[in-house]
Amino acid sequence: MAQVFLSAPLLLGLWKTVAIQDFERFGRIDYKRPRIDSQSGMMPPKLAQMMLNLSISRGVVYDPFCGSGTILLMAGELGFSKIIGSDILPRAVSDSNENLAWYENGFNKKLDYEVFESDVLSLPSRISNLEIDCIVSEGYLGKALRGNESFEFIQKQIATLEELYIKTFEVYSKILEEKAIVVMSIPVFVHQTKLLYLDVLEKIEKFGFRLDNLVEEKYLGKRKTLIYKRDDQKVYREIVRLVRLGG
Numbered sequence: 001m002a003q004v005f006l007s008a009p010l011l012l013g014l015w016k017t018v019a020i021q022d023f024e025r026f027g028r029i030d031y032k033r034p035r036i037d038s039q040s041g042m043m044p045p046k047l048a049q050m051m052l053n054l055s056i057s058r059g060v061v062y063d064p065f066c067g068s069g070t071i072l073l074m075a076g077e078l079g080f081s082k083i084i085g086s087d088i089l090p091r092a093v094s095d096s097n098e099n100l101a102w103y104e105n106g107f108n109k110k111l112d113y114e115v116f117e118s119d120v121l122s123l124p125s126r127i128s129n130l131e132i133d134c135i136v137s138e139g140y141l142g143k144a145l146r147g148n149e150s151f152e153f154i155q156k157q158i159a160t161l162e163e164l165y166i167k168t169f170e171v172y173s174k175i176l177e178e179k180a181i182v183v184m185s186i187p188v189f190v191h192q193t194k195l196l197y198l199d200v201l202e203k204i205e206k207f208g209f210r211l212d213n214l215v216e217e218k219y220l221g222k223r224k225t226l227i228y229k230r231d232d233q234k235v236y237r238e239i240v241r242l243v244r245l246g247g
């Protein structure tokens with residue numbers, strides 16, 4: 001097994017291993033899975049793993065914007081007890097199913113999973129009975145951008161997505177029990193040198209969620225959330241974690 005050892009200084013000249021990454025296994029999941037959807041934005045498995053770890057759970061996980069299933073695959077890799085995915089597109093459902101079957105065969109590991117077709121805003125009522133511990137999801141990023149779009153175009157896109165994300169959390173508030181965790185990536189648009197965030201977090205909290213602080217005190221600025229980006233991207237991802245409150 002090929003491994004990378006991540007080390008940290010212990011004492012003068014002494015180091016201790018704090019984590020081991022099996023990069024060949026990671027690379028196989030990243031590059032060899034049969035279905036990758038470059039249209040809806042390719043999600044790196046490392047980002048999926050990081051978001052799943054932020055959920056603190058290994059129980060029932062649901063991704064309602066599953067695309068070709070990177071989060072579902074990595075949930076299998078991390079040992080979540082049940083993995084549920086859905087997407088508005090039939091193609092995404094078949095891609096996710098194909099990737100998950102490939103993983104089961106290739107890694108000789110049986111997963112408990114189901115993937116179904118649904119708009120997140122009209123989920124089947126049985127979803128409320130599934131006792132979901134966490135939602136981990138990379139939400140819709142909007143229409144693919146070429147980079148020459150006008151400010152007005154991006155503003156329109158932002159308004160449409162704000163409505164989708166707010167309504168999505170209203171749905172989450174109906175299907176999640178107290179203490180369930182939501183880890184989501186929300187798009188952030190880059191226009192010239194400016195970052196344009198969706199203005200949704202305060203509205204989402206009003207549905208009965210608490211936004212967690214993911215930023216170390218010494219780095220805390222205006223936002224409690226993390227940004228995942230590559231410098232050449234036109235849309236970054238804002239990683240948020242919310243906890244469902246009771247009452």
Ligand SMILES: C[S@@+](CC[C@H](N)C(=O)[O-])C[C@H]1O[C@@H](n2cnc3c(N)ncnc32)[C@H](O)[C@@H]1O
Pocket residue numbers: 037040041043064065066067068069070071086087088089092118119120121138139140141
């Ligand atoms: C950024 S992609 C997710 C990619 C995914 N993480 C992967 O690994 O492939 C967002 C997905 O949201 C889906 N989507 C967009 N609007 C939706 C809606 N209203 N309900 C459910 N899914 C939706 C799209 O079809 C797309 O597959």
